[in-house]
Amino acid sequence: MSEAERLNAVGAPGGTGKAVEDYAELALFINGRFIGSGEGRKSQEVVNPATGETIGRLPHATVADLDEAVRAASAAFADWRRVPAVERGQILRRAAELARERAPSIARGITLDQGKPLAEALGEVNACSEHAVWHAEECKRIYGRLVPARQAGVRQLVEREPIGVVAAFTPWNFPFNQAIRKIAAALGAGCTIVIKGAEETPSALVALARLFQDAGLPDGCLNVVWGVPAEVSEHLIRADAVRKISFTGSVAVGKQLAALSGSLMKRATLELGGHSPAIVCADADIDAAATLLAAQKFRNAGQVCISPSRIYVERAAHDRFMDTFLDRVRGIRVGDGLAPDTTMGPLTHARRVRQMTELVEDAVNRQARVECGGEVLDRPGYFFAPTVVTNIPDSAYLMTLEPFGPIASVTTFTATEEVLTRANSLAYGLAAMGFTSSPKTSQALSQGLQAGMVSINHWGFGAAETPFGGIRDSGWGSEGGIESFDGYLNTKLVSETY
Structure with a gap:
């Protein structure tokens, strides 16, 4: 590339002096509480990739924090699973409205810690609000069915029930998109969730926790944790209360998590790499x-x-x-x-x-x-x-x-x-x-x-209405479309006399 081409390609700097002041306050979110650094918690720098400058510090969850997040999600599941789908949908719709209202500030945070142009970040937030809206509608259509019995006096029902606590892991390239897909599917199905985003791009997930709280989501239904990825993922997957794993990331890590979840007979949805x-x-x-x-x-x-x-x-x-x-x-x-x-x-x-x-x-x-x-x-x-x-x-x-x-x-x-x-x-x-x-x-x-x-x-x-997922080494299962809820529901046959 010639010097003229280089200057044309690079463009003008964005001037990030004031932008750092506007960056979100980062925290864990456990059982309805935002938790910052302190009490022996480690933290790490968050860097603006356009400048290499530190723009924030992100607290890591302790083992006690992770256990508390799982306990909170498990306790909340007992009530959330019984909340009517219409009411779950109302909270998802309100979260979508708040996301659109707050899109400019959320997008700015994404640009600061992930790097994409502000227009792309704004598009990510606005477009992905549709996932919350779609799941709000589709969760009302989680139907069972009646199967004709082979003998008189017997009724056979097939029911779909929420699987339980979900442990979700999201990547850094689309921090709002990937998180809201998993959160909306889990909550819409009647599950609760503990989610770990990418430590490099945390602002979007912290913003999601705030807007779901403001939308009226009960404490414990959504929990956000951070830390060393391998340590956090293994601890959460091994937790007895966790029954479902949802991971988006590399093929190599996906295979490791698939092996671990499979050894524990826990269902997994994996959206891995592509070429x-x-x-x-x-x-x-x-x-x-x-x-x-x-x-x-x-x-x-x-x-x-x-x-x-x-x-x-x-x-x-x-x-x-x-x-x-x-x-x-x-x-x-x-x-x-x-x-x-x-x-x-x-x-x-x-x-x-x-x-x-x-x-x-x-x-x-x-x-x-x-x-x-x-x-x-x-x-x-x-x-x-x-x-x-x-x-x-x-x-x-x-x-x-x-x-x-x-x-x-x-x-x-x-x-x-x-x-x-x-x-x-x-x-x-x-x-x-x-x-x-x-x-x-x-x-x-x-x-x-x-x-x-x-x-x-x-x-x-x-x-939102179409399935997103791969085959072979690119993963198992789909997010989006009517297939979205499959990984978050158990199928139960009830055969009873009357």
Whole structure:
């Protein structure tokens, strides 16, 4: 990248001096109480990834805090499970209203500790309020059924009952989105929940605790804890009262938690990593496909589990695609998320910057070509230039390991059967995309792509009413859609004489 390109990409700094003063007061939330540092609790710094500056301190839960959170959730479950679904829904609706009212301040906190542009953070809060609304309505439709008996005088009922206390774990890339999905599903089903968010991006979850409390949620139904991830997760999963695990994060950690929860016969929903293929056929609207893929690939600096990270373009359309795609990528303005003209913020961790460098170096060593970007930006914070790599072999790390950053890999194909084999060659199976004007090819792609979610000719993921989840190494179960409650309910047969 030339100096002129670098200056164009970086944009103006956001000026975070006053912003740090506005950052949320961080705390645990247990049995209706916000608990700060003190009483022997450890704490850790929270850093603004756009500047590298400390903006807050987050208290860690002690073992006694974790036990109290589980006890509070267990005690609250005895009453909450009997609250009519209509009343549970009213609280969820009120929480959604408060989230929209407070969206500007919540979004500002997300930008400060996670890094994404303020417009993206605001969109995350507003859009994800719909999850609370949807679950408020759908929880009224948790129906049982009557099964005709084989003998007179017998009635057979199938009932759905809340499973109990939920232990949930959410990641740092969408701190509001991932938390509200789990909270709304658990509470809507009649469960109570202890949730641990990502320590790097805590403000959104603390804000969620405050708005659910203000919405009238009884004490103990929602509890928020922080700490060393491996220690907190093992302690909560092993707690006798916890009956359900919900985790969003990496494949490696997900497998560890799955093994632990399975050994204890506890149900788990796991939404793990992805390495999403996007197939662009020569008969597609090439400009539209390139524009959409550029926007979605570099959203949240590429730190998105369903990001289109392996782009396969039919050879005949490659040059047309690259002209538009590179034009869109070079127009991205990188900077502090609080700056009004920023369209891509920093990576959330310094370690992500190092990983991007290693991925590019490996690709270049395998004769790939860097079309733009490919380097760390020389400024404070954790910034990596929007990068496009072509002529990349399928064996490169960029094509086999989830990059989770602002690097797009573009390669060519010649036949549908060939590209489907390549797209399905990894153990991931979260999301996949296809672009074509042919109904026959569309059907071949939608049926042939092995993923929990497939979208053709548009971006169709993440709505509250649709299931979100993967297959194979990308996870078990779904969040969203009518499937959302499945992991939070037990099925009971009642067969009785009359």
